[in-house]
Amino acid sequence: MKKTTLYLLSALVLLIINGAKAQDPLFSQFYNNPVYYNPAAVGLNPGLRARFAVREQWPQLPADLRTYTFSMDIAERKIPGSGGLGLVILNDNAGTGYLKTSSVGLSTSVRVPLQENMVSQVGITTTFVQKRLNWDNLVFTDQLHPIYGNIYESSFQVPENENVFYPDFSVGGIFRFTESSNTFSAIQGTFGLAVHHLFRPNESFIGLTSPLPRKLAITGDLILEIDGDGDKLYYQRLESKSSSFKFNPGFIYEQQADYRTYALGVNILKSAIYTGVWFRNRTTDFVKSNDLIFMLGINAGLSETTRMKINYTYDFVLTEIRTATGCSHEISITIELDDFNMFNRGRNSGGFGGSGRHRRSMQELECCPF
Numbered sequence: 001m002k003k004t005t006l007y008l009l010s011a012l013v014l015l016i017i018n019g020a021k022a023q024d025p026l027f028s029q030f031y032n033n034p035v036y037y038n039p040a041a042v043g044l045n046p047g048l049r050a051r052f053a054v055r056e057q058w059p060q061l062p063a064d065l066r067t068y069t070f071s072m073d074i075a076e077r078k079i080p081g082s083g084g085l086g087l088v089i090l091n092d093n094a095g096t097g098y099l100k101t102s103s104v105g106l107s108t109s110v111r112v113p114l115q116e117n118m119v120s121q122v123g124i125t126t127t128f129v130q131k132r133l134n135w136d137n138l139v140f141t142d143q144l145h146p147i148y149g150n151i152y153e154s155s156f157q158v159p160e161n162e163n164v165f166y167p168d169f170s171v172g173g174i175f176r177f178t179e180s181s182n183t184f185s186a187i188q189g190t191f192g193l194a195v196h197h198l199f200r201p202n203e204s205f206i207g208l209t210s211p212l213p214r215k216l217a218i219t220g221d222l223i224l225e226i227d228g229d230g231d232k233l234y235y236q237r238l239e240s241k242s243s244s245f246k247f248n249p250g251f252i253y254e255q256q257a258d259y260r261t262y263a264l265g266v267n268i269l270k271s272a273i274y275t276g277v278w279f280r281n282r283t284t285d286f287v288k289s290n291d292l293i294f295m296l297g298i299n300a301g302l303s304e305t306t307r308m309k310i311n312y313t314y315d316f317v318l319t320e321i322r323t324a325t326g327c328s329h330e331i332s333i334t335i336e337l338d339d340f341n342m343f344n345r346g347r348n349s350g351g352f353g354g355s356g357r358h359r360r361s362m363q364e365l366e367c368c369p370f
Contacts, residue, residue: 023259024196024215025067025092027055028278028293028313030252031267032332035071035086035107037217037252038172038194039123042109043075043084046366047305048340053332060326067092073107076342083109083121098138103129103168118177119365127168133205135162159206166201168212170194178365185227185244188365191220213257221250223370245270248370265293269370272299274311291328292316305338 027033033053034041050072057065073086086107093100109123140154172194179187196215204210227244248267254260265278276295297311315328 023256025055025090026254026261027053027067027069028263028280028291028315028328028330029053029295029311029332030219030263031221031248031250032309032311032334033069033071034192034219035073035088036069036090037219038174038192039086039107039125039170040083040109040121040172040174040192040194042073042086042107042121042123043082043111044109044121044174044176044190045336045338046075046077046341047336047338048072048074049337050335051332052334053330055328055330057328058325059329060324063098064093074340074342077111078341081110081112083111083123086123086125088125088127098134100132101129102132103127105168105170117179117365118175120173120175122173123171125170127170129164129166129168129201129203131164131203131205133162135159161205164203164205166203168196168201169198170196171198172217176365184224186223186225188223189221193218215254215256218253219251221248223248246370248276261290263293267295267370269299272301273297274299274309276313278313280315290317290319292318307336309334309336 027036030037032051034044035051051070053069055067057067059065068091070089071087073084075084076082086109088103088105088107090101090103090105092102105125105127107123107125109121112120112122114120135158139150140156142156143150143152143154145151172192174190174192176188176190178189181187194217196217197212198214200211200214202210203212224247225244226247246269248269249265250267251262251264253262259282261280261282263278263280265276267274267276274295274297276293278293278295280291280293282290293313293315295311295313297309300308300310302308309332311332311334313330315330316322317325317327
């Protein structure tokens with residue numbers, strides 16, 4: 001089994017070298033990694049958001065298939081039209097020493113208010129990417145004996161180039177609205193669309209033309225709050241959330257070249273505990289799902305305007321590949337500072353004028369309720 005796995009990994013790496021259609025890393029907790037998926041998410045919520053995520057893919061394979069991301073975005077409401085500034089750092093390991101991708105992206109967004117309860121943002125990310133391939137760890141077909149395995153020297157001439165460096169660009173847009181009803185004390189919906197690798201950079205190691213396929217990411221979610229203190233005013237409800245339930249159904253659709261996948265599910269927040277169930281698939285046949293994803297987490301309030309969120313997901317693979325690969329794990333840590341801003345002014349000095357429903361709608365659009 002180990003020899004078969006080694007051959008499989010070698011074949012995959014060779015496909016990458018010779019111009020196969022590479023795929024971006026995916027995350028089960030896409031909702032906790034919004035800046036990675038859509039540059040328009042930068043500054044969507046007030047203050048500063050710092051997020052760290054690590055994903056371990058297929059842990060039973062003899063390879064290090066881990067992806068790390070760190071992102072940070074700061075909202076800026078003092079400059080007219082400004083959404084915020086963001087940073088995205090990614091490190092992806094495709095096998096132990098085989099192929100490593102490192103990138104640093106700088107993001108900015110523009111905020112466009114539409115109505116008193118609607119807002120939109122557009123954003124762009126400029127990313128500097130480095131891919132490194134360790135040729136010494138590769139196994140080529142002419143090195144293999146059908147019985148004794150890897151015993152020969154390869155005739156493959158190793159290129160001098162171990163690194164590929166290129167700039168990359170992504171653009172996106174987000175629409176958010178807030179509403180209330182007789183059933184739910186607060187409803188907030190957020191929908192986004194982003195296009196990555198806009199100019200399809202060439203990532204070949206051996207001088208060929210291997211353009212990176214564009215990726216389309218479409219996301220959407222609703223936050224539905226059922227408040228046990230429904231008779232309270234909105235500002236009073238902000239002070240006491242222990243009696244409320246928050247439901248967060250959502251979806252994500254990703255398409256890159258011939259690879260398509262989508263995930264559907266719901267997260268629930270009660271007091272400070274998160275739970276969630278999602279499933280991910282590559283077809284429209286709900287019966288033939290690829291992964292069933294379970295989420296558990298905690299929302300720890302450090303102060304009235306500061307909190308830390310820790311979430312863990314377990315991807316249970318529903319197909320037969322599970323016996324060889326195992327199930328994937330993902331952990332995310334989020335720090336939220338609602339009062340942080342670059343010009344050191346109070347959180348309510350950013351243009352929240354008026355009173356009544358207008359002020360309430362703007363506050364609900366600005367809050368981070370889940």
